[in-house]
Amino acid sequence: MAVRTILKMGDARLLRVAQPVAQFNTPDLHALIQDLEDTMQDANGAGLAAPQIGVDLQVVIFGSGEFNPRYPDAPVVPRTVLINPCLTPVGDALEDGWEGCLSVPGLRGVVPRFQRLRYQGFDTLGQTIDRTVEGFHARVVQHECDHLMGTLYPMRVRDFSKFGFTEVLFPGLDSADD
DSSP: OOOOOOOOTTOOOGOOOOOOOOOOSOOOHHHHHHHHHHHHTTTTOOOEEGGTTOOOOEEEOOOSSSSTTTTSSSSOOOEEEEEEEEESSSOOEEEEEEEEETTTTEEEEEEESSSEEEEEOOOOOOOOOEEEHHHHHHHHHHHHHHHHTTTTTTGOOSSSGGGGHHHHHTTOOOOOOO
């Protein structure tokens, strides 16, 4: 369909709480998901939320089932479309990890996230999704779903000595991909 412009931190639309999707398997929903996929692929993203392209709906996509050059040490995350998500931590264990964001280009920071997570929601057709995941997969889901609540990862950074430009922190990575 189309590669859309990704909103950048500072745009007030990224701070809104997204609305639930009311109808599944519609042409408009399929077009939105295709635009999200095209935009995420074009940017080499690990995930993308509808609010990042200015659409105020609870839709996120993440994973590709393939290696992601922006996160060379991360395991492969299956391609997922998740609509109207509900996240439930499994246990209290938090894990610090480096995150970047297509809406916060060129920067990375250490963010605490739940190590294990159950996520529930729906796919494009309205079929139920119910998975329990851990590690990087859990981190990506939490990061993308934060966008639905108007939260960007720098709002979760606790130690700003571990926040900075990708080119400085990770000189081996191509910061143009951030």
